[in-house]
Every structure is written in structure tokens, then in C-alpha cells.
Amino acid sequence: MTSRFYALDALRGLAIALMVLVNTPGSWSHVYPALLHADWHGFTPADLVFPLFLFAVGAAMAFSMQGQVISRSSILKIARRTLLLLSCGLLLHWFAVLSLSELRLPGVLQRIALCYALAALLILSLNQRGLLLVTAGLLLSYWLLLLGFASTEPYVLNGNAVQQFDLWLLGAAHLYQGYGAPFDPEGLLSTLPAISSTLIGYLVARQLQRMSKLQGAHWLAYVGTALLLLGLLWQFYWPINKALWTGSYVVFSSGLILLLLALLVYILDVRQQRWLQPLVIYGTNPLFIYMLSWLWAVAASKYLLWQHNGMTLSLYQAGYNALVALLPAQMASLLFALLHVLLFWWLSLWLYRRRIFIRL
Numbered sequence: 001m002t003s004r005f006y007a008l009d010a011l012r013g014l015a016i017a018l019m020v021l022v023n024t025p026g027s028w029s030h031v032y033p034a035l036l037h038a039d040w041h042g043f044t045p046a047d048l049v050f051p052l053f054l055f056a057v058g059a060a061m062a063f064s065m066q067g068q069v070i071s072r073s074s075i076l077k078i079a080r081r082t083l084l085l086l087s088c089g090l091l092l093h094w095f096a097v098l099s100l101s102e103l104r105l106p107g108v109l110q111r112i113a114l115c116y117a118l119a120a121l122l123i124l125s126l127n128q129r130g131l132l133l134v135t136a137g138l139l140l141s142y143w144l145l146l147l148g149f150a151s152t153e154p155y156v157l158n159g160n161a162v163q164q165f166d167l168w169l170l171g172a173a174h175l176y177q178g179y180g181a182p183f184d185p186e187g188l189l190s191t192l193p194a195i196s197s198t199l200i201g202y203l204v205a206r207q208l209q210r211m212s213k214l215q216g217a218h219w220l221a222y223v224g225t226a227l228l229l230l231g232l233l234w235q236f237y238w239p240i241n242k243a244l245w246t247g248s249y250v251v252f253s254s255g256l257i258l259l260l261l262a263l264l265v266y267i268l269d270v271r272q273q274r275w276l277q278p279l280v281i282y283g284t285n286p287l288f289i290y291m292l293s294w295l296w297a298v299a300a301s302k303y304l305l306w307q308h309n310g311m312t313l314s315l316y317q318a319g320y321n322a323l324v325a326l327l328p329a330q331m332a333s334l335l336f337a338l339l340h341v342l343l344f345w346w347l348s349l350w351l352y353r354r355r356i357f358i359r360l
Contacts, residue, residue, distance in 0.1 A: 005205075005208050005213070005216065005265060005268075005269050006268045006269055006280060007261055007264035007265040007267075007268045007269055008056075008059050008205060008208075008261070009279075009280045009283050009284075010264050010268055010276050010279040010280050010283065011052065011055070011056060011059075011257075011260070011261055011264060011279075011283075012056040012059075012060075012282075012283030012286055013278070013279035013280055013281065013282030013283030013284075013286075013348075014052065014260075014264075014279050014282075014283075015049060015052035015053050015056055015283070015286070016282050016283060016286050016289055016290065016344075016348075017279065017282050017341050017345070018045075018046075018048070018049045018052065019049050019053070019290065019293070020289075020293050020337070020340050020341045020344055021035065021337050021338065021340075021341050022035055022046045022049055022337075023293065023294075023297065024293065024297050024336070024337045024340040025333045025334070025336060025337050026319070026320030026323060026324065026332055026333035026334075026335070026336030026337065027320055027324075027329065027332075027333050029329075030329035030330045030332070030333040031330065031333055031334075032330055032334060034046065035334070035337075037242060037243075038241075038242060040157065040241060040243065041155070041239040041240065041241050042240060042241075043240050043242070043249070043252065043253075047242040047249075047253070048253055048256055048257070050108065050242070051197050051249075051250070051253040051254065051257060052257060053108075053112065054111075054112065054115055054194060054197040054198045054201065055197060055198070055200060055201035055204075055254070055257050056201060056283075056286075057112060057115065057116055057119075057198055057201060058119060058197070058198040058199055058200065058201025058202035058203075058204075058205070059201040059202065059204065059205035060205075061116075061119065061120060061123060061201075061202050061205075062201075062202050062205035062206045062209065063205070065120065065123055065124070068124060069124065070121075070124040070125055074124060075121075078116075078117055078120045078121065079117070081113075081116065081117075081360050082113045082114070082116060082117040083113075084360045085109050085110075085112055085113030085116065085287075085360065086109070086110055086113045086114075088109050088287070088291060088360075089107045089108065089109030089110040089112075089113065090103070090105070090107075090110070092107070092109065092291060092294050092295070092298075093105075093107055095294075095295060095298055095299075096298050096302070101173060102173060102174075103174060104174055104175065104176055104184070105170050105174040105175075106166070106170070106175065106176070106184040106186040106187055106188065107186050108186060108290075109290075109291075110186060111186045111191055111194055114188075114191050114195075115191065115194050115195050115197070115198040116198070118195050119195055119198040119199050119202065122134055122195075122199065123199075123202060128203060128206060131199055131202070131203060132203060134199065135196045135199045135200060135203070136196075138192050138193060138195055138196045139193050139196050139247035139250060139251075140247070141192065142189070142190070142192045142193045142247065143238060143246075143247055145161055145189065145192075146160065146161050146162070146244070146246075148161075149161040149164070149165075150164070155238075155239055155241065155244065155246075157179055157181055157183055158181055158183075160183075160244065161189060162183070162184075162187040162188075162189045162190045162244060163181075163182070163183045163184075163187070165187070165188060165189045166182075166183075166184055166187045166188060166189070167182065169188065170188075175187075179243070183243070185242065185243040185245075190243075190244055190245040191245075193245045193246070193247055193249075193250050194245050194250075196247075196250050197245075197250050197253070197254065200250075200254045204220070204223075204258065204261075207219065208220075208265075213265060213269040213270045214270050216265050216269070217262050217265040217266045217269075217270055218262075220258045220259070220261050220262035220265060221258075221259065221262040223258055224254075224255045224256070224257070224258030224259035224261075224262060225255065225259065226255070227251050227252070227254050227255030227258060228252060228255030228256060228259065229255070230251050230252075230255070231248050231249070231250075231251035231252025231253075231254075231255055232252065234247060234248035234251060234252075235248040235252070240252055264276065268280075278345060278349075281345070281348050281349050281352045282344075282345050282348050284348060284351065284352050284357055285348055285351050285352075285356075285357060285358050287358065287359075287360065288351075288358040289344050289347065289348060292344070292347070293340070293344055297316065300314060300315040300316040300319075301314050301315075301316035301317070302314070304316075319336060320332060320333065320336050323335055323336055
């Protein structure tokens with residue numbers, strides 16, 4: 001028995017909506033703490049967004065790759081999509097700086113591309129038992145790498161193995177600088193556990209395909225609770241840390257995702273209520289909406305400028321100023337982001353009604 005779960009489509013749409021909400025505040029100086037990533041160790045709701053993306057990528061492969069076998073044509077298809085995703089990610093980063101010497105090489109789409117490629121090859125090569133063993137093995141191997149190759153403490157910002165590997169391979173100028181030091185939260189080495197996040201999405205979706213809706217909701221709730229508790233216990237030995245994508249972070253975030261998915265399954269698939277249909281629509285063009293939201297935010301804040309009272313003003317800043325004149329700073333910043341969520345949902349709806357689905 002193969003079941004179609006609308007909750008998986010809604011989960012993808014939720015990932016897009018949360019991404020826009022987190023990435024487009026009116027002012028980064030006035031953001032509610034829940035919408036900021038944890039400074040280092042720890043977890044906030046914003047830290048759930050990227051695992052949601054990777055989970056959705058893995059879940060989609062459970063349907064798109066069903067019945068496929070490893071062959072020259074399947075490998076070429078994976079390679080083509082991977083290169084396109086990598087190119088899109090590099091294009092977005094270039095647009096932000098217009099410079100190759102300062103071009104940040106790792107990034108969100110770059111990590112998605114690598115996770116997709118490696119997860120797809122594993123899916124074609126292994127059965128589900130093998131995939132489950134690889135998922136756990138990647139986390140444990142990565143843990144050993146962090147412990148064995150750090151020049152200082154394994155989980156601090158400066159000197160961890162992820163940073164050292166990226167510095168050696170890519171150079172400081174091509175890494176993220178937002179931590180006050182060259183360290184990239186989408187580093188190459190930390191992509192290993194991110195593949196596990198992707199494979200968990202695939203394995204969960206494959207399991208749901210064999211279940212009824214109600215069975216699926218119960219199973220997700222049980223497994224999600226177990227993963228959540230495992231992540232909380234593991235953090236005492238390996239801190240929950242999104243920037244390092246630690247194993248405890250993978251397990252904890254996956255537990256939250258499964259509990260959230262259990263709720264969506266119950267609402268959309270068991271009770272068959274459709275008031276969450278806007279989330280399904282939001283997830284129909286995820287890559288296009290992600291890229292467009294990035295390009296718009298960069299253009300509106302960096303390139304659409306004019307002089308006002310002797311000062312340079314951006315379109316982005318002008319929009320926030322109009323709201324902050326009426327509301328407290330944090331509330332205005334949140335409303336600014338929510339208006340962007342609505343804007344890109346409207347665009348998703350426009351594309352959906354015209355049956356326009358942009359795929360790589």
C-alpha cells in the first residue's frame with residue numbers, strides 16, 4: 001500500500017515560509033530572539049529551518065526516485081541537478097558582493113546540492129537497512145573527526161575541524177565572516193551529518209508510504225518523541241550546535257520535525273481539513289521562491305539606493321522606517337518579515353493557479 005500524505009507537501013511549504021520569515025526582518029538589530037539562530041551552542045526555532053529543507057529534499061526523493069536503479073542515465077541526472085544547484089548557490093552569493101575575490105563558496109544551496117547528490121547515490125546503491133546504518137555511521141564518524149582533528153577544543157569557534165578544513169581547502173576570504181572569524185556554518189566537513197538529515201527525510205517518507213494515515217501519525221509521534229529525547233540526552237556529550245551541525249542537533253531537530261509532521265498528518269490527512277492548504281501551495285515552487293526572496297532582499301538593501309536628507313537610503317530601509325514610525329522596533333521588524341511571507345505566498349499562489357512549476 002502506497003499512501004499520499006499531503007502533510008509532506010505542507011511541511012515543504014512551512015520550510016519556505018519560515019525561511020522568508022527568518023531571512024527578511026526589517027532590521028537585524030531588532031529581531032525577536034526566537035527568530036535568530038543560536039549564537040553557538042543551543043537551539044532556537046530559527047535553527048529548525050534548514051533541517052526542514054533537507055528533510056523535505058529527502059522526503060521528495062522517496063517519490064521521485066521510486067523504482068530507479070543505479071545506471072549511467074540516473075547518475076548523469078543526479079550530476080546535472082547537482083551542478084545546477086551549485087551554480088545557483090554561487091550566483092546568489094556573487095550577486096551579494098559582485099566580486100570573485102570575496103565570493104563565499106559554501107552556502108545553503110551548495111549544501112543542498114551536495115546532500116542531494118550523495119544521498120541520491122546512496123539511495124540507488126543501498127537498501128533501507130543499509131541507509132539506516134549509513135545515517136548513523138555518518139553522525140558517529142563526524143563526531144570522531146571533530147574529536148580527533150581539532151587543534152584546540154573540538155566544539156569551539158576557532159580551531160574546530162570544520163573551520164580548519166575549510167581554511168585549508170577554500171581560504172578565509174571565501175568563508176562566512178558573520179561570527180567575527182572565518183567560519184562557515186555550511187562548511188564542507190559538516191555536510192557529512194547534513195546528509196544524515198536528508199536520509200532521515202527519505203527513510204521517514206518511505207515508511208509512511210506503507211502506512212495508513214492514522215498509523216503514520218502515531219508512528220511519527222512515537223519516533224519523533226524518541227529522537228527528541230535522544231537528542232536532549234546526547235547534548236550532554238556533544239552539544240546541540242547548528243553551525244557545526246552536530247549529531248545531537250541532527251537527532252533533536254529530526255525529532256521536532258517528526259512531531260510537527262505528525263500534527264500536520266493528523267490535520268491534513270486524517271481529519272482531511274484543508275485550512276492548511278496555503279502551506280501546500282507555498283511549497284510548490286520552493287527553489288524559485290528561495291532564490292527570488294534572496295535576490296529581492298539583496299537588491300532592495302544594497303542596490304536600490306537614493307539620497308535622502310544627505311544620507312543614503314535603501315528601499316529595504318525605507319520600508320522598515322515606514323513601519324517603525326508606527327510600531328515598536330521589534331514588532332515593526334517582525335511585521336516587515338511577515339509582509340514578505342505574504343508577498344511570496346501570493347506569488348506562489350499566482351504560479352500555482354497557472355500550473356507553473358519551476359524545476360531543475
